[in-house]
Amino acid sequence: MNEVNVLTADNRQLTTDCLIEVENLSHSYQERRALNNVSFEASCGEIFGFLGPNGSGKTTLFRILSTLIPITSGTVRILGYDLTAEVKAIRNLLGVVFQHPGLDVKLTVTENLRHHGHLYGLSGKTLHRRMAELLEYVGVSDRASDRVEVLSGGLQRRVEVAKAMLHSPRVLLLDEPTSGLDVTARRQLNDYLCVLADTENILVLLTTHLLDDAEACNRIGILDNGTLVALGAPNELKAQVGGDVVLIKGEANETLATAIAERFGVSPVLRDGQLRVECERGHEFVRDVVAAFPSEIQTVRFGRPTLEDVFIKLTGNPFVQ
Ligand code: ADP
Numbered sequence: 647m648n649e650v651n652v653l654t655a656d657n658r659q660l661t662t663d664c665l666i667e668v669e670n671l672s673h674s675y676q677e678r679r680a681l682n683n684v685s686f687e688a689s690c691g692e693i694f695g696f697l698g699p700n701g702s703g704k705t706t707l708f709r710i711l712s713t714l715i716p717i718t719s720g721t722v723r724i725l726g727y728d729l730t731a732e733v734k735a736i737r738n739l740l741g742v743v744f745q746h747p748g749l750d751v752k753l754t755v756t757e758n759l760r761h762h763g764h765l766y767g768l769s770g771k772t773l774h775r776r777m778a779e780l781l782e783y784v785g786v787s788d789r790a791s792d793r794v795e796v797l798s799g800g801l802q803r804r805v806e807v808a809k810a811m812l813h814s815p816r817v818l819l820l821d822e823p824t825s826g827l828d829v830t831a832r833r834q835l836n837d838y839l840c841v842l843a844d845t846e847n848i849l850v851l852l853t854t855h856l857l858d859d860a861e862a863c864n865r866i867g868i869l870d871n872g873t874l875v876a877l878g879a880p881n882e883l884k885a886q887v888g889g890d891v892v893l894i895k896g897e898a899n900e901t902l903a904t905a906i907a908e909r910f911g912v913s914p915v916l917r918d919g920q921l922r923v924e925c926e927r928g929h930e931f932v933r934d935v936v937a938a939f940p941s942e943i944q945t946v947r948f949g950r951p952t953l954e955d956v957f958i959k960l961t962g963n964p965f966v967q
Contacts, residue, residue, distance in 0.1 A: 662930070665690050667710070667815055668751060671720035673706050673872075681704040682872040685741040688865070690816065691837075693843050693850045695952065697903060698869030699966050704853035707869070711851070712742045723788045725816060734916050741810035741848075743820040748806060751795035755805050758794060773812075775800040782837060783845060784838045800831025802803040803840055811842065818842065820852040824859050836862040853879040857953045857965070868957060875960045878952060887951035890928025894921040894935065895945045902942050909938055924951075 655815040668690045673681040681703045688694040696704050709715045722729035727736050749758050763773040781787045784804040824832040859878050860866045868876040868931045896902035914921040925931045932948045957965040
């Protein structure tokens, strides 16, 4: 992680490798608890994703961090500024991309960016240079004079990212940025976000309910019912699951589970009509279990643990996207 030296607007000299510090953040809508004591830190140069199924609290977290809803419990500091007391200073440090499109589709890409730049007090050569730089970073330079309405969804989303970055924020917040995009456009957007995190040395903080998107992040936080159940690099989290995951489907799953447990000393878990077994050397287990129960087993699948397996292991629930 990169250390960053920052002179804040009120002349505080900060040397920190931590852009965001969130401590015991909770939020309730009336009696419904949407966030429950969430704590994490994130730094510049990294892509940090919040992964969770619908209703897990991602949007609530995004809305608090983007200053759309006030904090009622806990603290958030961004570059040392307190989100409750210093909202105005924090807004200048944030670039925000909402789920709902924020571009004027009848205007060209350049016109959209220029208008937005003016709102931030940018103009003339400085604005022109910044626009050109960002369109290059997100791979849209060759479409600068096209009206937004003729661009694909993926390109439009990348223009939104360029727009949010015009005033050189230190944190880019994105709420489900890949929603509605096809696989290729999603992958491209994730790649361009990596370029931005690196070249601008910013923290990219996004929410997603898609496992692929989470895989593309440097670190992720997994949310379940408002609680942060895991925090770390995708590979680290998957390594916690165990060696391999074997999924077995039988004629009579419960009887088969007992027989497999007795024979191999493993703990099959019945979920979604199949038995899930975590074990080392899964390829050998597959061979042995099929040999032991050839007529009881209908299908066997074997693979490395995924983030879905991490979620299942930690919450006991399937990951419903
Ligand atoms: P996600 O973005 O992961 O789908 P949300 O943050 O939207 O999760 O929702 C978290 C929980 O808070 C859910 O149970 C949801 O129903 C509830 N919730 C979200 N917004 C409101 C609201 N405005 N009023 C009441 N409950 C809400």
